Amino acid sequence: MKKVKIIAGISWAFLCLIMIIILFPGLNSFSVSVSKLPFMKLNPKYSGGEIAKQMITASCTLDIRKPVFNGFFKERNSGFVQLDWHGTIPETIKDSIDYDNDGNKDFCVLIDRKDSKTVLSPFNKKVKGVIISTPTSYGWAVRVGLDKN
Amino acid sequence: MDNVLEKTGMKKSFGKSLLYTLPMFLITFMFMTGGKPNFSDPASALAVLTVFLLVNVLYFFMHYTGKTDRYRAVLFIIFALSLSYTLIHNMLEVRKSMSFSQADILECKIPFCHLVIPMMILPAVFTKSIIFPGSIIGGFANISSMVVLWLIATIVLGRGFCSWGCFYGGWDDGFSRIRKKPVIKKISELWRWMPFAVLIMVALTSALALMPTYCSWICPFKAVTEFEQVTSVESATKAGIFLSLFGGLVIALPVMTRKRTQCSFLCPMGAVNTLANKITPFTVKIDKNSCNECFKCVEVCPLYALTPADIKAGKVSLFCSKCGKCVDACPKKAINYGIRGIPAGTMKNFSRNLFLFVSFLFMAIFSAGSIISTFHGLLKLIF
Known part of the structure; x- marks a missing residue:
């Protein structure tokens, strides 16, 4: 032995x-x-979530991602939706967004890139406010806070 | 020229030491140069040559003198300093700041370090995702590579990773060597269980918040790597915590106690690696027949891994990081590197040679990139 x-x-x-x-x-x-392991993908809280739809204009593209509410056990009541602008972005961005695909605009976001100012006009009481608005290597990104219910 | 072979020591003759260094010489040469030394950039060639010689000279002296810790510590401390230098230099060059911006987080460009691993396990199991804004594959310090490196090193070295692989450990190891005598001598050994408490706390809070809470709120090494831009009361509080813990646990307490207090009392990864000591083949063994219970080893152990009770029982605790300080300090050579299954006091040379080769090779290759890059940067600054 x-x-x-x-x-x-x-x-x-x-x-x-x-x-x-x-x-x-x-x-x-x-x-x-x-x-390649099944769990080796970034949590939507960090990746911003999957791209739900794109709004393409002549100079730039806006990616609207799926709203993120994920939690450890179950979905949370508060989350966010991430918007990414790519390409040649104008000095002032103004886009109205329907994040939940119900046919109604939920908020309008106005970004003055020069002054780094972002103004959010909510049309839906679930829209809470801007969490992040920042220039990125690909253009500009905004996270808008949401309530689930 | 030949060194005298001590009856009970690990010293080797000059020729034998050279022979033992040869495999390290060849393997590190292959890794550092790719088998083809490039002399087109003299600064780069000089940096590679310097690091290559440094590594092999240190390894040679481990065999020639029979001492482990002092030569291990040289590379270990240089590794910690150079990694911080490389990271900060990279941050300043790319981002013009030591702090990362919201854009870096949104674009998942934060370098990953092994300390995140204990916090990402529960979310990986339950949400099938990684809770860190880094790159899964590709780019600097990506998540997959760091997981592979840590996993293999921990299986092989157990808590030895904390003294032979961790690129933070060199900080408090270095500061713990500044004073010759400790100012604070008595700290309860119960504190060594603290990393387990920290581990449980950060694993649970990280899972609930889906955020690596240790990195966000506690990690002292943020002070010498990178941290969130101070833009709010919250980020200012975090920066204050990082700096205070670094000042207290990495500088002040190690200087006063001559112990690695951050590694002993805080690091959650240390707790995980402690458990891994159960599976690694390499251990430190006490030969009860030779031990005269002088407790010199207890006194010098930097991680509170040895207590008088452990010595009397003839067993080194799971907290051991195999740094070799006790092995070097023992006047009776009763404490030695061993291999699981081999009785204490037998095959001492074989066990030490095999352990040193494995652990030093890991440290040499793992650290080479950042040390070469630091030397290269310094050479460019000078010339």
């Missing part, structure tokens, strides 16, 4: 040695494999 334990211990140690030796050359392929 003592010999078996020694052999098992040494074998495990050598296996660890091999793991460390192949870890760095194989890091890229191991990482790609790990990235």
Whole structure:
């Protein structure tokens, strides 16, 4: 039994040695494999959620993402909807948004990029206010706070 | 030229030490140069050469002198400093600031570090998603690569990761070496369970908030990496907490106690790695037959991993990070690196050589990128 334990211990140690030796050359392929695991995707709280629809104009595109209410156990009562403008964005952005696809505009967002000023005009009582409005590498992004009910 | 081989020590002759260094020399050469040294940029070539020599000289001296901790600590501390330098330099170059903006968070460009891992497990299981604004794959410090690196290193080294792989540990390790004698000598060993409390607290709060709460509110190393832009009372409070914890747990207490207090009392990853000590093949063993219970090892252990009761029982606790300080300090050479299954006091040289090769190789390759980049940056500043 003592010999078996020694052999098992040494074998495990050598296996660890091999793991460390192949870890760095194989890091890229191991990482790609790990990235494909079902849970390896960013929570919508960080990614902003899936793109629900796009509004395309001659110079820029507005991505309206799905509203995010997710919580650990169940959906929360408060969340946000993220809007991303890409392309050549005008100095002043003014867009009316129907985030819940009910055919009615829920809010209007007016952004003065020069002064970094964002004005939100809600038409729906579920729309709470601007959480984030910021220039990004691709254009401009806004998160608007929402109530679920 | 030859070193005298001590009867009970781990010293080797000059030639034997060179021979033991040869595999490290070849592997680190391959990793640092890709097998083809590039001399087109002299500063870059000099940086690679310096780091390559540094790593191999340190490893050689571990064998030649039979001492582990002092040479490990040199690379470990340089790693911590260089990683902070690289990160801050990168932040200043790309973002002109040490803080990250709301746009960086929205675009998920925050570098990922292993300390987030304990907080992302519950949400990954229950929401099938990662609660961190970083890149899953590709880009600097992406989530997948860091998870792979940490996972393998922790399986192999257990809590040894905290002394051979963690790029933050070098900070309090360095500060704990400043004074020769501690000012505060007695701290209850019960405090070493504190990281488990922190782990449970941050794992639960992170799951409930879907936000890595340790990184957002507690992590002392935000002070030397990057943190949220101070734009509100909340962000100012966070910055205050980061700086206070860094000043207290990473600088002041390590200087006064000669212990790694942040790693011992706060780090939640330390708690996870402590549990991983159950599976790693590498351990530290006490030879009861040689031990005279002088408790020198208890005195020098930087992580409160050894208590007089542990020594009397002939067992090193799970908190051990295998830094080698106790091994170096033991006057009777009764405490040594070991391999699970091998009885204490036997195959000491074999166990130490194998452990040193595995752990040092990991640290050398893992740290090389940031140390080379730091040396390169410094050379460019000088010339």
